[in-house]
Each structure stands twice: as structure tokens, then as C-alpha cells.
Amino acid sequence: MTARLRALKPQHETRTRILDAAEELFMQHGFEGTSMRLLTSKAGANLAAVNYHFGSKDALIEAVFRRRLDPMNAERIAELERLEKASAGGAPTPERIIRAFLRASLAMIGDARGGGRNFIRLLGRAYTEPSKPIRSLIGQLYAPAMERYKAAFERALPELPREELNWRMHFMFGTLAYTLAATDTVQLIAGCKPEDRYDAKLLEERLAAFLEAGLLAPLRCGSTVKKAA
Amino acid sequence: MTARLRALKPQHETRTRILDAAEELFMQHGFEGTSMRLLTSKAGANLAAVNYHFGSKDALIEAVFRRRLDPMNAERIAELERLEKASAGGAPTPERIIRAFLRASLAMIGDARGGGRNFIRLLGRAYTEPSKPIRSLIGQLYAPAMERYKAAFERALPELPREELNWRMHFMFGTLAYTLAATDTVQLIAGCKPEDRYDAKLLEERLAAFLEAGLLAPLRCGSTVKKAA
DNA sequence: CTTCGATTAAAACGAACGTTTGAATGTTAG
DNA sequence: CTAACATTCAAACGTTCGTTTTAATCGAAG
Numbered sequence: 276m277t278a279r280l281r282a283l284k285p286q287h288e289t290r291t292r293i294l295d296a297a298e299e300l301f302m303q304h305g306f307e308g309t310s311m312r313l314l315t316s317k318a319g320a321n322l323a324a325v326n327y328h329f330g331s332k333d334a335l336i337e338a339v340f341r342r343r344l345d346p347m348n349a350e351r352i353a354e355l356e357r358l359e360k361a362s363a364g365g366a367p368t369p370e371r372i373i374r375a376f377l378r379a380s381l382a383m384i385g386d387a388r389g390g391g392r393n394f395i396r397l398l399g400r401a402y403t404e405p406s407k408p409i410r411s412l413i414g415q416l417y418a419p420a421m422e423r424y425k426a427a428f429e430r431a432l433p434e435l436p437r438e439e440l441n442w443r444m445h446f447m448f449g450t451l452a453y454t455l456a457a458t459d460t461v462q463l464i465a466g467c468k469p470e471d472r473y474d475a476k477l478l479e480e481r482l483a484a485f486l487e488a489g490l491l492a493p494l495r496c497g498s499t500v501k502k503a504a
Numbered sequence: 505m506t507a508r509l510r511a512l513k514p515q516h517e518t519r520t521r522i523l524d525a526a527e528e529l530f531m532q533h534g535f536e537g538t539s540m541r542l543l544t545s546k547a548g549a550n551l552a553a554v555n556y557h558f559g560s561k562d563a564l565i566e567a568v569f570r571r572r573l574d575p576m577n578a579e580r581i582a583e584l585e586r587l588e589k590a591s592a593g594g595a596p597t598p599e600r601i602i603r604a605f606l607r608a609s610l611a612m613i614g615d616a617r618g619g620g621r622n623f624i625r626l627l628g629r630a631y632t633e634p635s636k637p638i639r640s641l642i643g644q645l646y647a648p649a650m651e652r653y654k655a656a657f658e659r660a661l662p663e664l665p666r667e668e669l670n671w672r673m674h675f676m677f678g679t680l681a682y683t684l685a686a687t688d689t690v691q692l693i694a695g696c697k698p699e700d701r702y703d704a705k706l707l708e709e710r711l712a713a714f715l716e717a718g719l720l721a722p723l724r725c726g727s728t729v730k731k732a733a
Numbered sequence: 734c735t736t737c738g739a740t741t742a743a744a745a746c747g748a749a750c751g752t753t754t755g756a757a758t759g760t761t762a763g
Numbered sequence: 764c765t766a767a768c769a770t771t772c773a774a775a776c777g778t779t780c781g782t783t784t785t786a787a788t789c790g791a792a793g
Contacts, residue, residue, distance in 0.1 A: 289740080302634070303634060305633075305635070307537055312779085321742055322742090322782095323743090324741075325781090326781080326783080332781065402685075402686070403632055403686070405533050405537055443710075446679045449678055449680075449682025449686070450678045450718075451678075452682055453631065453675075453677070453678025453681055454675060454678055457678070481668070481672075481675075484724060485671075485718040485719075485721050487721070488717040488720065488721030489718040491717065492714055492717030494713070495709050518770080540751060540752085549771085550772055550773085551752095552752085552754090552772075552773090554752095555751080555753080556769095556770075560751080560752080561751065561752090
């Protein structure tokens with residue numbers, strides 16, 4: 276009991292140092308490209324520390340995602356519920372829902388010191404990660420928030436066929452993931468000012484405008500989706 | 505001279521078998537996750553064959569991309585030039601430019617037998633690849649087509665600020681890359697019929713509608729982008 | 734001070750990696 | 764047939780990987 280308490284502090288210090296180092300190195304070199312030796316030396320820990328504290332490299336990867344993704348998704352859901360309460364009965368507008376979803380990601384982009392930026396870029400990469408366990412972990416961690424937002428969009432866009440909504444959410448998610456994951460070196464389209472790239476406010480405006488328009492795009496069959504509110 | 509000619513057939517057989525196997529395995533397990541032993545055994549070749557024919561694993565990776573990307577970008581540019589010729593002087597509409605760009609990617613999605621589908625998904629992953637040499641290779645291979653399309657969009661949307669266009673092209677590219685790379689397991693938003701996922705025609709309609717709307721989205725400052733034609 | 738549990742440290746483990754080597758093989762020109 | 768060539772093959776190279784082991788270190792409780 277007490278023995279566990281006194282052990283918590285130093286344990287957590289090393290644990291978080293490892294998590295921070297892993298976050299950055301996984302982002303820079305990928306999971307397989309990051310060796311335990313490089314990782315532990317960057318964290319200022321012994322080579323065996325990862326296996327002692329986390330059990331294995333795979334368990335460390337999972338811990339890296341859980342540390343940030345759990346609170347992030349909780350925040351996303353809270354933001355949505357706040358929004359729904361504010362609109363008292365009626366459904367929030369698609370734009371507001373989109374902005375609520377974006378906000379948690381964009382807040383982390385601005386957090387360069389705390390490592391949030393590293394994580395958000397790492398996360399963007401994880402969606403296209405070859406390793407099946409990692410992808411299913413991400414999917415599983417995301418699922419609750421995803422369900423809530425899907426339901427919110429369905430209520431906001433009752434005229435949009437469900438299947439079309441699925442696809443458009445897929446597209447929206449891809450745009451966000453790619454935008455976040457893209458690094459300075461993958462500038463296929465040159466010309467974005469580097470200082471703007473991490474400006475959360477600017478990014479939110481640009482992304483929200485693009486995504487809202489895409490989500491509300493007219494259907495090919497002639498009928499258009501009426502803009503709510 | 506003649507010695508080179510007679511050697512070409514068997515050489516190319518093994519080479520293409522290796523390229524095909526690499527394409528599929530790189531997509532499934534990533535570059536670092538694919539060992540030469542697994543790769544060569546799948547290709548029905550000796551372990552040393554890769555180093556004999558390509559020089560190294562990295563050179564093989566480059567060859568995998570070049571084999572498909574060079575003709576694909578040439579096709580993209582040809583499609584655009586055809587479009588510009590058809591519209592005789594005036595700029596093609598954004599929708600047509602978008603569709604021209606999509607077509608080359610979507611044509612490969614339909615090509616499951618020839619391995620095109622494997623490659624297109626591999627390509628989607630490569631944009632967020634941690635390895636710097638790979639990213640810069642992709643960027644370099646894409647650059648010529650990218651410049652042409654950027655110029656085409658600039659002519660089609662003279663009222664859209666250049667910087668905004670850069671961002672929106674970035675978004676569009678992300679949507680496409682993510683959509684192509686997403687595998688069956690990364691179905692964060694469930695509900696897409698599996699048989700629709702590889703239907704090039706359907707995908708083109710859905711993507712074109714979404715991307716065109718996003719590209720033409722009204723600017724926040726009040727002024728909107730007029731739809732051309 | 735002693736004891737005990739948690740943590741750190743150094744060293745070694747076997748396995749798998751990309752690559753290289755040198756001989757065997759098959760194919761074609763002279 | 765023989766010589767010359769590109770290709771294939773089995774084997775081994777040295778390195779690095781993730782993990783395990785065993786001993787040292789530390790900090791509070793008794």
C-alpha cells in the first residue's frame with residue numbers, strides 16, 4: 276500500500292520520460308525504425324527500462340497512444356455535448372460540429388513544447404500504419420467519439436443519405452489526418468508559409484471552410500443538401 | 505550488344521516478379537517490416553537476387569515507385585493537356601481539372617489483378633512515411649505534374665488567393681491520399697459497402713463532388729469564389 | 734542498522750536483419 | 764565443344780534488433 280505510493284514518483288518520472296522520447300522518435304523514424312537503444316538513451320534511461328515499465332515495445336506503443344488519445348477523445352465528446360446543450364433541442368449546425376471535432380486536434384498542434392504537436396503528427400501517420408495491431412488499436416480508441424459525431428451529423432443532415440455521409444466523414448477525416456501528418460518535407464504544393472502551418476486559429480478557419488463545403492456538397496442526382504440553420 | 509539483348513528476358517522476369525512482390529509486401533508490412541528473405545521467397549527468387557538486380561533494398565524501393573509513378577504522372581499531365589486543348593483558350597472548369605487528376609489514381613484502384621491497387625495504397629502510405637529519403641523521392645517524382653495542375657487551378661480560379669489555393673490543394677491531396685490508403689481495417693466510420701470501395705466510377709463521383717465543393721468554398725472574409733463556366 | 738521491495742544498471746542472449754562472397758548453373762556466340 | 768556471359772544459388776558475413784538475466788543501487792519501514 277504505502278510501498279506502492281512511495282514508488283510512484285520515480286516510476287512515473289522515468290515512464291513519462293520514455294513516453295516523451297517515444298512520441299518524438301516514433302514520429303521521426305516510425306515504430307520499426309526506432310530502436311530501444313536509441314529510445315532509452317534519448318530518454319536518459321537504461322535499455323531495460325522499457326521492458327521493465329511497459330513489458331515490451333508493442334505495449335509501449337499502445338501506452339503512447341492511450342496517454343493522449345483517451346483525454347483527447349473525452350474532450351471531443353464533451354465539446355459536442357456542450358454544443359448540443361447550447362442548441363437546446365435543435366441539432367447544431369454542421370459547421371459547429373466540424374469545428375468542435377477539429378478543435379481538440381488543433382489545440383495539440385499549437386502545443387509544441389508539451390509534445391502535443393509530435394503526437395498529433397504521429398497520430399496522423401498511424402492511420403496508414405502497416406501494422407494491423409496498431410491500426411485496430413487506433414480504431415478502437417477512436418470509436419466512441421466517432422459514433423457520437425456520426426450521430427450528430429445524421430441529426431444535422433437528415434436529408435443526406437447515410438451512405439453518402441459515411442463517405443464524406445471518411446473524406447473529412449482523411450483531410451484532417453493528412454494535414455496534421457504532413458511534415459515540412461512533404462510539401463508537394465509549395466508556398467504555405469511555415470509559420471502559418473502551426474497556427475491553430477488559421478488552420479481551423481481554413482479546414483472548417485473546406486470541410487463544411489465538402490460535407491454539404493450537392494449530390495450528383497440533382498437534389499442538394501440544404502444548409503442547416 | 506547482342507549479349508545484353510539475350511539477357512534481357514530472364515532478367516526482366518525476375519526483376520518484375522521482385523517488383524510485384526515488393527509492391528504487395530511493402531503495402532502490407534511497410535518498408536522496414538518487409539525482410540528481404542520474405543520478399544525474395546514470395547517472388548520465387550534467391551535471397552541475393554534483390555542486391556544483384558537492384559543494388560540494395562533502398563534502390564528496390566525507389567524502383568517500385570518509379571515503375572508506376574512515372575507513367576502515372578505522364579498520364580495525368582497528358583489528361584490535363586487534352587483538357588486544355590478541348591477548352592480552346594479558356595480555362596477548364598475546376599471540376600474537370602479535379603476529375604482529370606483523380607482519374608489516374610482511380611484507374612489503378614480498379615486494377616486489382618495487375619497490382620495497381622496494391623501500389624495505389626502503398627503510395628497513399630508513402631506520403632506519411634517517416635523515412636526522409638522516401639518522402640523526398642515521392643515529392644520529386646510528383647513535382648512536375650503538381651506544378652502543371654497548380655497552374656491550371658490558378659487559371660481556373662483567378663479570384664482565389666494563391667495562398668488559399670495552396671492550402672486547398674493540400675487538403676484535396678490529403679483526402680485523396682487517405683481515401684486510397686485506408687484499408688478495410690481502418691474503417692473508423694463503418695458502413696461503406698466493401699464492393700463500393702473499389703468502384704472507380706462511384707469513387708470519382710463522390711470524391712469529385714466533395715473536393716470541388718471544398719475547393720470552391722466561400723472565403724471567410726465574405727467574398728466567395730465564383731464557380732467558373 | 735537491517736531488511737525488503739522497487740528501480741536501475743551492465744552484460745549477454747538468440748534471432749533476424751541487409752549484404753557479400755564464390756562457386757554452380759544455364760544460355761548463347763564463335 | 765569451348766569460352767564468355769549473365770544469372771542463380773547456398774552459405775556465411777558482421778551488425779543490430781528486442782528481450783532476458785543477474786547483480787547493484789536506492790529509499791523508506793521496522
